Amino acid sequence: MKKIRILILVLFAFFAIFSLITFEKYSTDTFKEKGEITSLLFNLKILDNELNYEVLKTSFFLYQNYDNIVNIEKRIEKNLKALEDKKECFKSRALKEEIEDLVKSFEKKFKYVEDFKLYNSSIKNSSLYLATLLNRLNTLNLNHTGYEKLVIKAISTIFLSKNSFDADFVEELKPVYKRLKLYRFKDKKLQKFHKILTVHINIFIKNFKRYKESLNAVLNSDTKEKIYSIEQRLNLIFNKELQKIGYLFKLIIAVYFIGLLSIIYFIVKLDRENKNLMQLQEKLKIQAITDDLTDLKNRKAYKKDVRGVKKPFFALVNIDGFKEYNNFYGIAMGDHILRQSAKILKKGVPAHYSAQFYRIGADEFGILIDEDIPINSYAFSQHIIEIFSKTPIKFKNIETPISVSIATSRKRPLLETADLAMKYIKRDKRNHYITYSDKLGLMQEIKENIKRSKILKNAILNDRVTIYYQPIVDNKTAKIVKYEALARVRHINGKIESIHPYLKIAKEIGLYEEITKKVLELSIAKTERVKKEIAINISMKDIENPDFLINLGKLIKKYPEAVKHLSFEILESETLKDYEAVKNFVSIIKAQGGKIGIDDFGSGYSNFAHIFHLDIDFIKIDGSLIENIDKDHISKVIVENIVKIAKDANITTIAEFVHSKEILEVVKEIGIDCSQGYYLGEPEPFI
Amino acid sequence: MKILTVVLIFFTYIFSKEPIEPIPLSLSYDRQKALLGKRLFFEKLLSKDKTISCASCHRLKNGGADKNSFSKGIGGREGKINAPTVLNAYFNFKQFWNGRADTLKDQASGPVHSKDEMGMTKEQILKRLNSHPQYRKLFKKVFKTDKIGYDQIMEALAEFEKALYTPNSKFDRFLRGEAKLSPLEKKGYMLFKKLGCITCHNGVNIGGNSFQKMGLVIPYDKLALADRYQVTKEPKDRYVYKVPSLRNVTLTPPYFHDGSAKTLQEAINRVSYHNLGFKLSKKEIEAIIAFLKTLTGKRPDILK
Numbered sequence: 001m002k003k004i005r006i007l008i009l010v011l012f013a014f015f016a017i018f019s020l021i022t023f024e025k026y027s028t029d030t031f032k033e034k035g036e037i038t039s040l041l042f043n044l045k046i047l048d049n050e051l052n053y054e055v056l057k058t059s060f061f062l063y064q065n066y067d068n069i070v071n072i073e074k075r076i077e078k079n080l081k082a083l084e085d086k087k088e089c090f091k092s093r094a095l096k097e098e099i100e101d102l103v104k105s106f107e108k109k110f111k112y113v114e115d116f117k118l119y120n121s122s123i124k125n126s127s128l129y130l131a132t133l134l135n136r137l138n139t140l141n142l143n144h145t146g147y148e149k150l151v152i153k154a155i156s157t158i159f160l161s162k163n164s165f166d167a168d169f170v171e172e173l174k175p176v177y178k179r180l181k182l183y184r185f186k187d188k189k190l191q192k193f194h195k196i197l198t199v200h201i202n203i204f205i206k207n208f209k210r211y212k213e214s215l216n217a218v219l220n221s222d223t224k225e226k227i228y229s230i231e232q233r234l235n236l237i238f239n240k241e242l243q244k245i246g247y248l249f250k251l252i253i254a255v256y257f258i259g260l261l262s263i264i265y266f267i268v269k270l271d272r273e274n275k276n277l278m279q280l281q282e283k284l285k286i287q288a289i290t291d292d293l294t295d296l297k298n299r300k301a302y303k304k305d306v307r308g309v310k311k312p313f314f315a316l317v318n319i320d321g322f323k324e325y326n327n328f329y330g331i332a333m334g335d336h337i338l339r340q341s342a343k344i345l346k347k348g349v350p351a352h353y354s355a356q357f358y359r360i361g362a363d364e365f366g367i368l369i370d371e372d373i374p375i376n377s378y379a380f381s382q383h384i385i386e387i388f389s390k391t392p393i394k395f396k397n398i399e400t401p402i403s404v405s406i407a408t409s410r411k412r413p414l415l416e417t418a419d420l421a422m423k424y425i426k427r428d429k430r431n432h433y434i435t436y437s438d439k440l441g442l443m444q445e446i447k448e449n450i451k452r453s454k455i456l457k458n459a460i461l462n463d464r465v466t467i468y469y470q471p472i473v474d475n476k477t478a479k480i481v482k483y484e485a486l487a488r489v490r491h492i493n494g495k496i497e498s499i500h501p502y503l504k505i506a507k508e509i510g511l512y513e514e515i516t517k518k519v520l521e522l523s524i525a526k527t528e529r530v531k532k533e534i535a536i537n538i539s540m541k542d543i544e545n546p547d548f549l550i551n552l553g554k555l556i557k558k559y560p561e562a563v564k565h566l567s568f569e570i571l572e573s574e575t576l577k578d579y580e581a582v583k584n585f586v587s588i589i590k591a592q593g594g595k596i597g598i599d600d601f602g603s604g605y606s607n608f609a610h611i612f613h614l615d616i617d618f619i620k621i622d623g624s625l626i627e628n629i630d631k632d633h634i635s636k637v638i639v640e641n642i643v644k645i646a647k648d649a650n651i652t653t654i655a656e657f658v659h660s661k662e663i664l665e666v667v668k669e670i671g672i673d674c675s676q677g678y679y680l681g682e683p684e685p686f687i
Numbered sequence: 688m689k690i691l692t693v694v695l696i697f698f699t700y701i702f703s704k705e706p707i708e709p710i711p712l713s714l715s716y717d718r719q720k721a722l723l724g725k726r727l728f729f730e731k732l733l734s735k736d737k738t739i740s741c742a743s744c745h746r747l748k749n750g751g752a753d754k755n756s757f758s759k760g761i762g763g764r765e766g767k768i769n770a771p772t773v774l775n776a777y778f779n780f781k782q783f784w785n786g787r788a789d790t791l792k793d794q795a796s797g798p799v800h801s802k803d804e805m806g807m808t809k810e811q812i813l814k815r816l817n818s819h820p821q822y823r824k825l826f827k828k829v830f831k832t833d834k835i836g837y838d839q840i841m842e843a844l845a846e847f848e849k850a851l852y853t854p855n856s857k858f859d860r861f862l863r864g865e866a867k868l869s870p871l872e873k874k875g876y877m878l879f880k881k882l883g884c885i886t887c888h889n890g891v892n893i894g895g896n897s898f899q900k901m902g903l904v905i906p907y908d909k910l911a912l913a914d915r916y917q918v919t920k921e922p923k924d925r926y927v928y929k930v931p932s933l934r935n936v937t938l939t940p941p942y943f944h945d946g947s948a949k950t951l952q953e954a955i956n957r958v959s960y961h962n963l964g965f966k967l968s969k970k971e972i973e974a975i976i977a978f979l980k981t982l983t984g985k986r987p988d989i990l991k
């Protein structure tokens with residue numbers, strides 16, 4: 001398209017230049033021709049007049065230089081020749097014929113001029129000589145006065161007729177001539193005079209008419225009319241040419257106009273395309289900062305906008321339990337909830353705040369306001385929470401009540417502080433609103449986390465994660481039957497600390513698996529060496545992790561003697577999901593000669609049926625049930641029942657957190673098989 | 688009555704300025720071309736039997752004319768008319784006695800083709816000259832062509848003839864006020880005008896600018912040869928010829944179209960008889976001859 005456009009423009013330019021050149025050439029040629037031919041005709045007119053004038057002058061004077069006539073004729077011939085050369089430039093046949101006619105006319109005229117010269121010479125010769133004779137009249141011996149009168153009459157008549165060009169005088173001369181001819185003289189001189197006189201009078205009479213005719217023929221020749229006629233025809237032709245030039249000029253103007261229009265058209269079109277392009281760009285820009293699902297601005301837009309706000313007020317709105325909706329009803333429902341929530345949110349914030357709405361995360365929205373008017377963040381949040389509670393979301397005839405939690409903040413970085421505050425209230429499910437303040441200590445927690453992650457990383461890097469072993473004692477024999485392997489972090493100053501405070505951060509920064517691996521290796525190697533019963537803690541997560549299983553397999557192969565002495569205490573059994581995976585693990589370990597137990601049994605909601613189906617060897621009753629068992633009646637009842645069931649299922653029971661003699665007594669009384677706790681033995685690095 | 692005639696005569700005797708003009712002192716022409724024309728003028732190759740050149744008849748030592756009444760052409764054939772002089776021919780309004788050629792270039796072609804004169808065709812001339820290395824060289828120099836053209840030959844000849852002008856005669860100097868005529872010469876000139884000679888013999892060439900009848904008053908007594916009638920076929924043109932120039936007239940006997948007047952005296956006598964109707968006295972002729980002698984000009988530069 002672009003190429004065609006350029007091509008059209010280039011063609012147009014060429015055409016325009018070509019037509020201009022043609023126009024210029026055509027008009028120049030036309031005017032040049034006209035100029036030349038007009039000047040030729042003008043010359044001819046003047047020369048024709050000059051010729052007439054010269055002929056007249058010649059006729060007037062007694063003698064005249066014929067060269068003048070000849071020269072004029074030559075000049076006329078030259079002009080005629082040029083004119084004849086020019087006639088080929090014209091298409092008009094009539095014009096050519098007229099020019100040829102003019103040439104013929106001039107040829108004829110020149111012939112008349114020759115005739116004139118011929119007769120003029122004879123007439124002048126005679127009149128000249130007659131004048132000479134008149135002078136001689138006195139010298140003659142004249143006795144006849146009548147003769148003298150006749151001579152004078154004849155000569156004067158000749159001069160009269162010559163000067164008047166009137167043939168009537170010649171008629172008058174004829175009888176005089178007749179009478180003169182009758183004279184004969186004896187005087188020889190007189191007779192000679194008489195003879196010459198009569199001969200010349202006779203010549204005059206004979207030639208005068210032709211002389212007059214030839215002069216008239218010259219003066220009345222049609223050359224003038226012919227030149228005029230050619231001029232007329234030329235004018236006609238040139239008028240036509242002029243008209244043509246006029247048309248051509250108009251055509252060129254039209255072509256230029258069209259050219260101009262098309263250029264304007266192209267420019268306008270280009271402009272429009274540019275506009276479209278710019279609109280598209282704008283759209284893309286908007287798209288880039290818009291959330292597709294809710295049509296709110298996205299997180300990117302928030303980051304940009306927040307910089308421009310002088311006095312920001314930010315509210316982070318989280319849909320409570322959104323994951324459950326998604327899981328329970330499907331993604332379509334989840335999307336619907338998000339869309340509706342966005343709408344409710346917009347409705348819930350009064351327009352005078354000029355609030356900006358963002359979708360910050362999966363189930364989190366942000367409201368950004370430049371706080372010109374002080375906002376009561378509690379009332380603000382409460383209003384929104386109420387609107388949500390009053391507006392259940394309907395999807396496929398299912399009405400779902402929605403509740404939201406709101407964390408507001410005025411402290412930059414707004415999103416981060418609001419998020420921290422949000423986490424704070426999420427711990428306590430009864431509370432749906434919080435506004436961030438430094439007093440929340442959340443920032444402190446983050447600092448602590450950062451510090452711990454540093455310590456942990458250092459410890460792993462420098463092999464300062466170590467294992468302590470706490471003895472487990474048989475309640476009947478009071479002998480140590482087993483040790484529980486417990487991971488410890490040794491600080492640079494040698495201080496030993498439990499790994500528990502670090503586990504959460506380890507999970508967050510992805511060090512958990514490494515720690516597990518370390519603990520596993522150290523513990524198994526120790527078991528192989530000391531050939532004593534040792535229990536290792538593993539979590540449900542570990543069992544579900546194939547890498548963990550592969551690693552465990554390798555260690556068992558590496559330390560073949562250890563497995564008979566090993567026990568695995570499964571932590572967090574309440575989160576058990578993949579039942580089959582655990583079953584598999586249990587059967588593998590048991591096939592190798594190892595034992596399986598459940599840690600913290602009785603905490604939270606434990607699915608007894610599930611667990612007892614797993615063919616486990618022991619359970620470790622949760623420490624929270626044991627630590628006050630000597631005083632807490634309910635705990636004691638619960639434990640008694642657990643023990644009863646375990647005994648029925650032939651499962652060994654272990655009590656932890658046995659920190660006093662009293663507790664040990666109760667534990668023994670209930671019939672728990674083994675005990676563990678500070679009263680019986682603290683964790684030690686060596687066994 | 689006498690008074691009347693005097694008045695009449697006075698009335699009509701209005702003379703214009705002198706009806707004879709001097710030959711220009713210099714005439715511009717292409718010298719190279721003219722020199723080539725000169726060579727061609729003397730070139731016998733231009734005649735069939737290679738015996739005749741232009742110069743054979745237009746003898747430049749004889750005033751550019753022939754001593755014979757009729758010139759001898761190839762094979763000794765005799766022409767039918769007297770060869771006119773080439774001197775000052777440029778100033779003639781037409782060429783040939785009967786004016787059948789308008790220009791010298793047209794004229795030059797005539798004798799070359801004439802059976803009685805040189806008897807050549809165009810092709811023969813071109814063949815001869817083109818096979819002549821020197822001419823090829825000369826033509827190339829003048830006309831910048833490798834092949835000699837017929838037109839170029841004629842052009843060169845015409846250019847040479849243009850150069851054959853004879854300025855600065857005594858009479859011309861008189862006309863320019865540089866010299867005085869002797870009383871006899873003066874008388875001759877006055878007679879020349881008074882008797883009416885001037886009506887035909889006028890202009891630069893003192894003739895050569897009109898056709899006139901031989902035997903205007905008393906018919907000519909010999910046959911008409913190649914007269915104007917041959918061109919116009921009009922009866923009035925019988926015995927009509929181009930008036931011959933009187934320049935260098937003393938150098939170019941014999942006179943008349945038929946070369947029948949052997950001397951100037953005879954020519955004046957006969958022309959006055961036929962064209963004025965009477966014979967002049969000896970004294971008058973003497974005076975006129977004295978005048979005519981003043982018309983002999985300077986030999987053309989190109990002949991030096």
